[in-house]
Amino acid sequence: MTINGWIQIALFVAIIIAITTPVGAVLAAIAEGRHTVLTPVLGPVERGLYRLGGIDPAREQSWIGYAVSMLAFKLAGFILLYAVLRLHGWLPFNPAGQPAVPPDLSFNTAVSFLTNTNWQSYGGETTMSYFSQMAGLTVQNFLSAAAGIAIAMAFVRGFARRSAGTIGNFWADLVRITLYVLLPFSLVIALVFVWQGVPQTLGPSIDATTLEGAGQTIALGPVASQEAIKLLGTNGGGFFNANSAHPFENPTALTNLIQLVAIFTLGAGLTAMFGRMVGDRRQGWAVFTAMGLLFLAGVAIAYWSEAQGNPLLTALGVDPSQGNMEGKEVRFGAALSALFATVTTDASCGAVNAMHESFLPLGGAVPLVNMMLGEIIYGGVGSGLYGFLLFAIVAVFVAGLMVGRTPEYLGKKIEAKEVKMTMLAILCLPLAMLGFTAVAVVLPGPVAAISASGPHGFTEALYAYVSGAANNGSAFAGLSANTLWWNTSLGFDMLIGRFFVIIPALAIAGSLAAKKTVPPSSGTFPTDGPLFVLLVAGVILIVGGLTFFPALALGPIVEHLAMVAGTTW
Amino acid sequence: MLREIRPAVTILLALTVLTGVAYPLLVTGIAQAVFPHQANGSLIERDGRVIGSALLGQNFSTPRYFHGRPSATTDTDPNDATKTIPAPYNAANSSGSNLAPTARALVDRVQMDVTALRREAPGAPVPADLVTTSASGLDPDISPAAALLQVGRVAAARGLPQARVRALVQRSVAQRTLGVLGEPRVNVLALNLALDALQ
Numbered sequence: 001m002t003i004n005g006w007i008q009i010a011l012f013v014a015i016i017i018a019i020t021t022p023v024g025a026v027l028a029a030i031a032e033g034r035h036t037v038l039t040p041v042l043g044p045v046e047r048g049l050y051r052l053g054g055i056d057p058a059r060e061q062s063w064i065g066y067a068v069s070m071l072a073f074k075l076a077g078f079i080l081l082y083a084v085l086r087l088h089g090w091l092p093f094n095p096a097g098q099p100a101v102p103p104d105l106s107f108n109t110a111v112s113f114l115t116n117t118n119w120q121s122y123g124g125e126t127t128m129s130y131f132s133q134m135a136g137l138t139v140q141n142f143l144s145a146a147a148g149i150a151i152a153m154a155f156v157r158g159f160a161r162r163s164a165g166t167i168g169n170f171w172a173d174l175v176r177i178t179l180y181v182l183l184p185f186s187l188v189i190a191l192v193f194v195w196q197g198v199p200q201t202l203g204p205s206i207d208a209t210t211l212e213g214a215g216q217t218i219a220l221g222p223v224a225s226q227e228a229i230k231l232l233g234t235n236g237g238g239f240f241n242a243n244s245a246h247p248f249e250n251p252t253a254l255t256n257l258i259q260l261v262a263i264f265t266l267g268a269g270l271t272a273m274f275g276r277m278v279g280d281r282r283q284g285w286a287v288f289t290a291m292g293l294l295f296l297a298g299v300a301i302a303y304w305s306e307a308q309g310n311p312l313l314t315a316l317g318v319d320p321s322q323g324n325m326e327g328k329e330v331r332f333g334a335a336l337s338a339l340f341a342t343v344t345t346d347a348s349c350g351a352v353n354a355m356h357e358s359f360l361p362l363g364g365a366v367p368l369v370n371m372m373l374g375e376i377i378y379g380g381v382g383s384g385l386y387g388f389l390l391f392a393i394v395a396v397f398v399a400g401l402m403v404g405r406t407p408e409y410l411g412k413k414i415e416a417k418e419v420k421m422t423m424l425a426i427l428c429l430p431l432a433m434l435g436f437t438a439v440a441v442v443l444p445g446p447v448a449a450i451s452a453s454g455p456h457g458f459t460e461a462l463y464a465y466v467s468g469a470a471n472n473g474s475a476f477a478g479l480s481a482n483t484l485w486w487n488t489s490l491g492f493d494m495l496i497g498r499f500f501v502i503i504p505a506l507a508i509a510g511s512l513a514a515k516k517t518v519p520p521s522s523g524t525f526p527t528d529g530p531l532f533v534l535l536v537a538g539v540i541l542i543v544g545g546l547t548f549f550p551a552l553a554l555g556p557i558v559e560h561l562a563m564v565a566g567t568t569w
Numbered sequence: 570m571l572r573e574i575r576p577a578v579t580i581l582l583a584l585t586v587l588t589g590v591a592y593p594l595l596v597t598g599i600a601q602a603v604f605p606h607q608a609n610g611s612l613i614e615r616d617g618r619v620i621g622s623a624l625l626g627q628n629f630s631t632p633r634y635f636h637g638r639p640s641a642t643t644d645t646d647p648n649d650a651t652k653t654i655p656a657p658y659n660a661a662n663s664s665g666s667n668l669a670p671t672a673r674a675l676v677d678r679v680q681m682d683v684t685a686l687r688r689e690a691p692g693a694p695v696p697a698d699l700v701t702t703s704a705s706g707l708d709p710d711i712s713p714a715a716a717l718l719q720v721g722r723v724a725a726a727r728g729l730p731q732a733r734v735r736a737l738v739q740r741s742v743a744q745r746t747l748g749v750l751g752e753p754r755v756n757v758l759a760l761n762l763a764l765d766a767l768q
Contacts, residue, residue: 245704253751478667
């Protein structure tokens with residue numbers, strides 16, 4: 001590890017702390033239906049969309065109504081995206097003449113982008129037409145992110161309201177988030193990316209003749225516009241196969257910093273929005289701090305691991321001072337690769353600027369563990385906040401058990417219904433992650449798709465299902481996932497991971513909104529102090545540790561020990 | 570549920586037009602007007618022909634040029650479309666090796682590369698980036714150490730004094746952005762173009 005590496009990490013942290021409050025203010029204004037700076041410009045568009053959809057934005061919905069609208073929108077989105085992928089051979093903007101995407105891959109990809117996962121069983125430049133990238137995938141980059149934030153807003157309204165029957169209007173939330181946050185932010189980021197070298201063209205690929213006289217076909221496309229929302233919306237699906245490691249997606253150290261910040265912007269801002277909406281900003285900072293501690297632990301381990309160099313290669317005479325460089329880019333080096341891997345899996349982004357599969361065993365375990373914890377460290381846009389608050393409910397419940405009092409959080413009594421729904425959401429994730437892995441590693445067909453041998457092969461399969469259910473989308477990319485089994489099983493894995501958390505979360509929101517708010521008393525456990533921060537971080541680590549330690553022992557831990565002993569496979 | 574069909578369909582289609590057509594076309598329009606060089610791939614032309622992109626590495630194998638990092642990109646086997654063959658720096662199919670740190674294939678490959686480099690520059694420490702594949706397979710850069718290691722070979726192949734080539738390498742080192750961001754690096758294509766211009 002170098003001083004400069006840590007300075008870069010500190011710089012990133014400082015930027016995130018600085019933008020959290022202003023971004024939170026924007027998000028709170030949107031959640032509370034107030035005017036934003038852009039309302040004079042985009043207000044007519046907003047009202048036009050409501051008229052088109054026959055929507056009265058002032059008519060609020062119960063949690064069930066909100067959930068039904070969300071599911072109807074997801075279903076329509078799935079059908080449209082599936083159709084675009086199947087039909088892009090006949091649609092415009094296809095200069096490379098890409099043929100139709102096969103049914104299983106289309107199913108996987110449609111589910112993947114709909115659930116904000118962006119798992120990619122395909123390589124973008126060899127599979128997708130420009131039309132599919134723009135009107136199919138970019139659209140869901142926006143809409144899955146907007147839906148995630150909408151649900152977080154609805155969830156926070158559950159805490160913020162008293163004796164209320166409704167938690168907001170899904171359509172209004174969706175439209176306002178897309179118009180006032182995602183589109184303007186993306187436009188600015190995309191143009192900065194182009195300035196730094198990210199292509200944005202509808203022209204075909206270029207045939208170059210290299211200095212040595214060989215041919216090189218250079219794939220291009222409308223990259224920057226997709227790249228911006230890929231990060232801001234914690235989607236993560238790359239235009240190119242190599243994702244943010246590709247010099248056209250992430251050409252410079254500056255774009256890399258912007259990408260990192262973009263991934264955390266809305267997740268961090270949502271903690272501040274939460275504090276504002278519940279009327280106590282310290283509650284938001286408590287959430288921010290607990291997330292921050294888990295982030296720092298992850299990045300320290302990942303950076304320590306990757307800065308060391310692979311001992312098996314050092315033994316051959318390779319200089320370890322650069323760190324483990326297999327699957328990394330020179331312009332980023334070990335520090336920025338480890339930071340990116342941590343950030344992209346703390347959030348449910350899944351963009352990568354280095355190949356996680358080639359990380360050293362413990363370095364690769366950090367992204368894996370981050371996803372196993374449910375991606376609640378700033379998290380996916382929206383999903384990170386409501387996922388974290390589910391753990392906060394468990395934490396106050398545990399604290400309540402210790403002192404023998406009915407637990408309260410933000411003045412809301414946490415009772416049997418909330419705890420049951422919370423546990424349903426928390427337990428569905430590991431069930432999908434571990435269940436699918438267990439099946440896949442004993443069936444010969446699925447095993448044939450695994451590229452690595454020994455414990456790393458197990459980790460490769462585990463990583464895929466963990467990434468799917470956590471809606472991350474990064475991969476140990478040696479896996480040849482474009483098969484009927486993997487496409488289908490990962491599709492269901494992603495659906496379980498998305499909707500079996502969202503529906504219970506909305507149910508909790510509805511239940512909390514209906515409750516009265518109890519004024520704090522001397523016996524109330526304060527949820528804005530260091531004790532709460534440590535308790536909730538501890539609960540997250542203990543629940544994750546108890547659930548996943550056996551799987552981690554079989555994968556990265558045993559591989560690490562074997563590597564130290566000089567074993568190869 | 571039926572009541573939800575109208576907003577679901579209309580909002581989806583309207584937002585598709587907005588985010589999937591209007592937004593990327595607006596970005597394309599501005600990008601092509603303001604940053605046409607970058608928007609079209611930062612292409613480099615020499616004598617009217619495109620020789621590559623300033624941002625992408627390309628394959629160098631002759632002793633006269635500085636070599637980039639090993640690349641794990643592949644291409645479809647022309648004899649059998651279901652198979653792939655190694656095709657370093659294939660800019661139409663970016664990819665890393667995705668080899669495990671404990672993969673025998675990785676250790677064997679690095680062993681071969683280390684042996685070759687040792688013949689070329691005996692005694693020098695082997696920079697890690699010069700024997701490992703990049704994440705994209707298109708890494709345009711190598712570390713300054715990796716460039717300096719190749720000075721002897723390139724100078725001999727071109728009949729140039731080593732000091733001159735070494736000075737060129739040192740001039741070509743890009744430092745960290747703002748003194749902090751990223752790592753020091755040498756763009757191999759730019760270095761080789763400058764090398765050709767020397768003579």
